Each structure stands twice: as C-alpha cells, then as structure tokens.
Amino acid sequence: MDQLTIKEAQKRVDVWIKTYGVRYFNELTNMAILTEEVGELARIIARTYGDQSFKESDKKYNMADEMADVLWVLLCLANQTGVDLTTAFEKNLEKKTSRDKDRHKNNSKLNENG
Numbered sequence: 021m022d023q024l025t026i027k028e029a030q031k032r033v034d035v036w037i038k039t040y041g042v043r044y045f046n047e048l049t050n051m052a053i054l055t056e057e058v059g060e061l062a063r064i065i066a067r068t069y070g071d072q073s074f075k076e077s078d079k080k081y082n083m084a085d086e087m088a089d090v091l092w093v094l095l096c097l098a099n100q101t102g103v104d105l106t107t108a109f110e111k112n113l114e115k116k117t118s119r120d121k122d123r124h125k126n127n128s129k130l131n132e133n134g
C-alpha cells in the first residue's frame with residue numbers, strides 16, 4: 021500500500037473541503053478548533069497515561085481519531101495560509117538537527133548512564 025505524503029494529505033483535505041465543506045472556516049475559527057481538538061487529545065492522554073481516571077463521557081473518545089482530527093485542522097490551516105508543510109517540516113528538522121544534534125545526547129536526564 022502506498023504511503024500518503026504530507027503534500028498529498030494537504031491536497032486531499034483541500035479537495036474534501038471544496039467538495040463537501042463548501043469553504044474553509046476562517047483562520048481564527050480553525051485555530052480555535054485546533055485548540056479544542058488538542059484539548060480532546062490531551063484529555064485522553066491524561067486519562068490513559070496520567071493519574072486521572074476515565075469518566076463515562078470520556079469513553080467516546082478515541083486517541084487515534086483525535087490525533088487525526090488535530091492533523092486535519094492543521095492541514096486546513098496550512099492550506100488556507102499557503103504553508104507547504106512538507107517544506108516547512110524538512111526545514112524544521114534541519115533546524116532541530118543543527119541546533120540539538122548533541123544537546124539531547126549530553127542531557128544527563130535523558131542519558132540512561134548519566
């Protein structure tokens with residue numbers, strides 16, 4: 021099975037919006053929706069890996085689906101603001117590599133032998 025690239029994902033979101041969604045929500049609305057979706061993901065993670073227990077109303081949430089919701093809205097925001105996420109991610113990875121290539125290796129909190 022072929023893997024979906026970030027560029028293809030951005031295009032598929034754009035086609036879906038123009039086919040079924042009528043138009044993109046404005047950027048501020050999408051930023052608020054992104055924040056909401058991240059909160060829903062945080063709720064699941066806090067209850068799955070943290071000290072909080074699930075409430076009955078939390079059981080409707082699915083971690084993978086919430087991650088996909090976060091990605092969806094991020095792709096929408098990238099599309100409507102003209103950001104090529106493939107290029108942005110590659111540049112970001114280069115920046116992190118240049119800046120942090122030794123930083124984490126030298127962090128005694130991360131080093132099992134430290």
